[in-house]
Amino acid sequence: MSKALEMERDSAAMAYDYEVVKEDFAHAGAASSDIKKKCREIGLDKDLIRRIAVMTYEAEINIVIHSEGGVITVMIMGDRIEIWAVDRGPGIEDVALAMTAGYSTAKTSAREMGFGAGMGLPNMKKCCDEFYIESAKGEPTRIKMVIQI
Numbered sequence: 791m792s793k794a795l796e797m798e799r800d801s802a803a804m805a806y807d808y809e810v811v812k813e814d815f816a817h818a819g820a821a822s823s824d825i826k827k828k829c830r831e832i833g834l835d836k837d838l839i840r841r842i843a844v845m846t847y848e849a850e851i852n853i854v855i856h857s858e859g860g861v862i863t864v865m866i867m868g869d870r871i872e873i874w875a876v877d878r879g880p881g882i883e884d885v886a887l888a889m890t891a892g893y894s895t896a897k898t899s900a901r902e903m904g905f906g907a908g909m910g911l912p913n914m915k916k917c918c919d920e921f922y923i924e925s926a927k928g929e930p931t932r933i934k935m936v937i938q939i
């Protein structure tokens with residue numbers, strides 16, 4: 791785990807980790823369903839829950855489809871929720887291009903399941919208050935999303 795994530799986790803009231811497995815379509819969406827349930831339990835506003843679910847779901851699916859697998863960490867802090875998505879590569883060569891609506895490198899198999907519109911990353915960014923992405927070819931992709939609650 792990175793030092794930065796470790797420090798954030800220390801100040802979180804609650805932290806949940808979800809292992810996301812490469813090409814495991816059967817369990818894709820499990821993290822976002824679980825986090826949705828937890829947000830309901832703490833009484834968050836409906837629209838906030840919807841945004842958190844979208845952010846988590848899109849991050850989860852991207853790890854399933856495009857990466858070697860990774861972990862989604864959701865931290866509930868006093869004033870905000872942070873969602874971190876960190877995978878094990880293969881990374882994104884051109885991050886600005888990947889952030890462009892409509893850009894997708896999804897394989898035919900993923901497209902046949904309805905993925906590959908190239909809207910996941912733009913939607914994630916739109917749903918949160920702060921969005922950070924760090925990646926490069928041959929490196930892990932690290933995404934941090936913050937939403938004020």
Ligand SMILES: Nc1ncnc2c1ncn2[C@@H]1O[C@H](COP(=O)(O)OP(=O)(O)OP(=O)(O)O)[C@@H](O)[C@H]1O
Pocket residue numbers: 848852853855856857877879880881882888889893894895896904905906907908909910911912931
């Ligand atoms: N975790 C990741 N690892 C490697 N590449 C990624 C990752 N996430 C996104 N990408 C790259 O960025 C592109 C755009 O991602 P985005 O989520 O916006 O669209 P998509 O996943 O292709 O389609 P959609 O999300 O609409 O089903 C992907 O096609 C892929 O090339």
Ligand SMILES: [Mg+2]
Pocket residue numbers: 848851852906909910911
């Ligand atoms: Mg996507």
